[in-house]
Amino acid sequence: MTGAETAQQPVDLVIAAGAIATMDARRQILLDGAVAIRGTRIVAVGKRETILARYRPDTLIDEPDSLLTPGLVDAHQHPASGFLIGGGFIDELPPARRLAGVMAPHEKMLTPQEAYAGSLATYAELIRHGTTTFIDAGSPQSAETVKAAEEIGIRGVIVPRTSDLPGMLGRDPETIHSVLDHADEVYDRFHGSAGGRIQVWYGLDDPTSVSDELIRGIVKHAGDRDTGVSGHFIGMPPAAGTSQPERNPQLERYERFGVLELAPVLAHVGWLPEDDVKRLGASPAFVAHCPSTSLLGGQGWVAHGVIPDLAAAGTELVLGTDAAAISRFLDLVRVMYLAAVCHKDAHRDHSLMPVTSVFEMGTVNAAKALRAADRLGSVEAGKTADLALFSLAGLAYRPFRFGNPVADLVYAGSGADATTVVIDGVVVMRDRVLTTVDVAEVARAVDEAAGPALDKLGGRQAPAWPIG
CATH class of the missing domain: 2.30.40.10 (Urease, subunit C, domain 1)
Structure with a gap:
């Protein structure tokens, strides 16, 4: 030697x-x-x-x-509930029908086996496209979502779905104590599991489905445990013929109860008044941009949204693929492409969303959102x-x-x-x-689980063109 x-x-x-x-x-x-x-x-x-x-x-x-x-970071994901109702089941439904009519009932009826199969398939697709970490957007069957993550070896943040009011998706009402007790149970059981790869945050499903008292509880429980908060915050424009408000009342609630001070990751911020854009930019909050969701669903968050304005105001932006059925792919590089080009076209401004900034959204910005910039x-x-x-x-x-x-x-x-x-x-x-799972076996498990899951929703949709 x-x-x-x-x-x-x-x-x-x-x-x-x-x-x-x-x-x-x-x-x-x-x-x-x-x-x-x-x-x-x-x-x-x-x-x-x-x-x-x-x-x-x-x-x-x-x-x-x-x-x-x-490794890329998918900052807005629904691992358990997005994979089993693909295949064109909700591709061109109106947004309200896709979410309240299909996705919400599907989540409610998910069995542990279905949630495990969907989660494992989601993680396999994320890894196959270079993603190493995900942030759950608030999902059912947290134990099965964790089990799949432990098996495949991915890093992630688990967020139990958290709401106590029906809201715009028609959720089942819950008592505040039961919601907080469940979130605490998931945290106590899984935070730091899989050798530290799994973290647990608290959730705010969306502003319409969380009461003031639940918001206070989430802020206290997350703050006491020094952990994060994730949720949806869509932000809708004023109805035609109505005047533009100076403040978004839901953002004002989050600000008043201290949510923004916890540096939450809020997804789908489609529209906000100008002053609120500045307020959000001055806060520690992160915004998860999911352009594929808006483009497929016709939401208008790209063509008419405030993402470039938030970037200009200093908001830390991150990226998400969202649920597999909602986005139709789990490739964060393709999401980067959409984020980099669509706003340029919508605003007819070639300088918006430079590719360097977009790549930062999926890496260094996301690490900050994960509270892990040092790692x-x-x-x-x-x-x-x-x-x-x-x-x-x-x-x-x-x-x-x-x-x-x-x-x-x-x-x-x-x-x-x-x-x-x-x-x-x-x-x-x-x-x-x-190397950690057999993709062919995962595919078979998804096929087996998808049939019963779709049957509970009324069965598969007939394709637009005959197949046979």
Whole structure:
């Protein structure tokens, strides 16, 4: 053994790539780079030659045609309830029918087996497209959602669905004590589970389905436990012929009861008065933008919404794919593309939502929203090893595949180019094959669970064109 070899430090894994989007403070893109990993942590980032001279890995993954990025973060997801009613079941229904008429009853009737199958399929799709972490948007059957996450190895935030009023989705009314007791039970049982990969936050389903007293309770319980809050906040424009209010009354409630001070992740902020945009921008709150949901559902949040205004006001924006049936895909890179291009067109302003800012939404901004900026969101020594490799070998990335690789990934590629994914230092996908679950088995479980789930909703919808 040579002196150089004896001087090498042992590590579990080295990943070498043609380029690394470090997302460090300088946003450096390191060409011909490598990352050394010991246990769950990154111990060094540098040039390939330097890292391999200094470290002796048990496993070497060398992809010279790939871009290494931080693992992507899907900041608004419905793992349990979105997968089983795909196949065009709600594609072109009016938004109210999709949500109140289908999604809400489906969630209510979900069995543990159905929730587990849907969650596992959701996670498999997220990982296959380079996503390593999700934030639950408030789902039923939390135990099964956690079970699936533990099995597949993904990182995530679990949020039990939290409402005590029917609201716009016609939820079953609940007592405040029962809602808070359930949320506390989920927190006590699962927070910090799976070796710390699973966190539990508190939820606010949407402003119309939560009473003032429940809001106060959620703020107190989340604050006492120093954990986060996630929920929906759609924000609707004034009805035709009515005057524009100076304040959105629901945002005013959240502000008055201290919700915004907890840095919540609020999704689907479609419309707000100008002064409220400024107030939200000055608060610690995060806004999860889900453009695919709006575009498929005809919600108007892209064409007529305030997302670019929120960005200009300083709001920290993050990205979500939402439920599989609502978005129809779980590829966060495609969501980045939509976020980067649709607002440019809607406002006829090429400068809106630059691709660099959009990529930050799915990485460093999301790490802040997760309360984990010290551990996630960038490829740096000391950070947790949540990483994704995307192949840039195809023609879509030519010429000069490493000339501007992040823009090329978002504008020309997709999450389907993900080849390898590492979560908490564990390789959960290698060469596009998941290592923790059998995708074919997951697909069979989804098919078996989907039939009964759809039967409870009246059966499958007939396709627009004959199939046979």
